[in-house]
Amino acid sequence: MAYLTRIPVGRIFGFWSRSFSSPIKNPFFSSTLSHVPSYKISTTAHYSSPSPSPPPPLSAAMNTQVFSSSSRWRPMCLYFTQGKCTQMDDPSHLEKFNHDCSKDLQVNGTDIEKKCSQNVDFLLVIDLEGKVEILEFPVLLIDAKSLSLVDFFHRFVRPTKMSEQAVNKYIEGKYGEIGVDRVWHDTAQPFKEVMQQFEAWLSQHNLWEKEKGSRLTRAAFSVRLFDISGNWDLKTKIPQQCEVSGIKLPPYFMEWINLKDVYLNFYGREARGMMSMMKQLEIPLLGCHHLGIDDSKNIARVLQRMLVDGALMQVTAKRNPGSQKVEFLFENRIQHPSRQRR
Structure with missing residues (x-):
């Protein structure tokens, strides 16, 4: 695997912008899929729930994938993404559900040559779901040089401070x-266990060393943030969930990239969410909006497009480990409407 030269991300960067007077055409993706509507996933009893196990390496998943003769889009098997699919030898199941997360993230080779060098080797795309407590924790690992998907981590998360009745109502309303409420109930785990598995996954890819208790090495979080203030996932929700779950905030959540801020400074126009960015870039939505794993893939497609266009991914916010105060590094950034300059 080829890596980029590591440059400290704490350096001060200059800012630039590009403006476009008309919508941007999208010759970027190798497939020309039209808009795919939201879908309903049938999660009937032919699934079972074996003991938790890590998902297979992405390369193994690609080797076992049985591709349909058609190029139609198919939803991800949400048991497979969590290492719990027991139907990998069932042709009808493989025909109905996608087991290759990289299939929606293909990039034309000629477009890769247009990108500029990044200051990290990898970008981690994360999109949390859940307002009261975190319900879904998906992360995609993108190679900053090849723009390809290296691997993914996906878990449904079971709230620990809510009654069973409240959880059932919460999940019914959300999923x-x-x-996908059935697969959530079959697979969801407490946040503390999810974080232990996530740290093992980071270590597996040599992105973090628990013994040193340090920040990420060779990688940075690139996030599409939930609310319009732009920092919900890592600034607000992760610390809240850590407190609820009785664990210390991990050191690798101390800095991140708000993709909306980079988008604003690079293209010279505002986009307040994933859907706005996709519309402006003429990237069709794939999958179901507000299903975390699908949103993460769509955000990754926006990220790939920005990298091909020449954007430099820069850390946009840092948290002080002592005071926990967050410093925003971009002067020109997406702000809450009440805080915007007049």
Whole structure:
């Protein structure tokens, strides 16, 4: 695997912008899929729930994937993404569900040559789901040089401070309408266990050493943030969930990239969320909006497009380990409407 030369991300960067007077055409992706509507996933009893195990390496998943003769889009198997699919030898299941997370993240080789060098080797795309407590924790590992998907981590998260009745109502409202409430109940784990598995996954890819208790090495979080203030996932929700779960805030959540701020400074125009960025860049939505793993893939597609266009991914916010105060590094950034300059 080829790596970029590591340059400290704490340096001070200059800012620049590009403006466009008309919508941007999208010759970027190798596939020309049209808009795919939201889908309902059937999670009937032919699934079982074996003991938790880590998902197979992405290369292994690609080797076992049985591709349909058609190029139609298929939803991800949400048991597979968590290492719990027991139907990998069932052709009808493989025909119905996608087991290759990289399939929606293909980039034309000629476009890769247009990108500029990045200051990290990898970018981690994260999109949390859940307002009261975190319900879904998906992370995609993108190679900053090849723009390809290296691996992914995906877990549904079970709240620990809510009654069973409240959880059931919460999940029905969040996932019931898109048909994934059953798989959530089958696979969700407490946040503390999810974080232990996530740290093992980071270590597996040599991105973090628990013994040193340090920040990420060779990688940075690139996030699409939930609310319009732009820092919900890592500034607000992760610390809240750590407190609820009785664990210390991990050191690798001390700095991150707000993709919306980089977008604003690079293109010279504002986009307040994933859907706005995709619309402006004419990137069709794939999967179901507000299903974390699908949103993460769509955010990764925006990220890939920005990198191909020449954007430099820079850390936009840092948290002081002592005071926990967050410093925003971009002067020109997406702000809450009440805080915008007049």
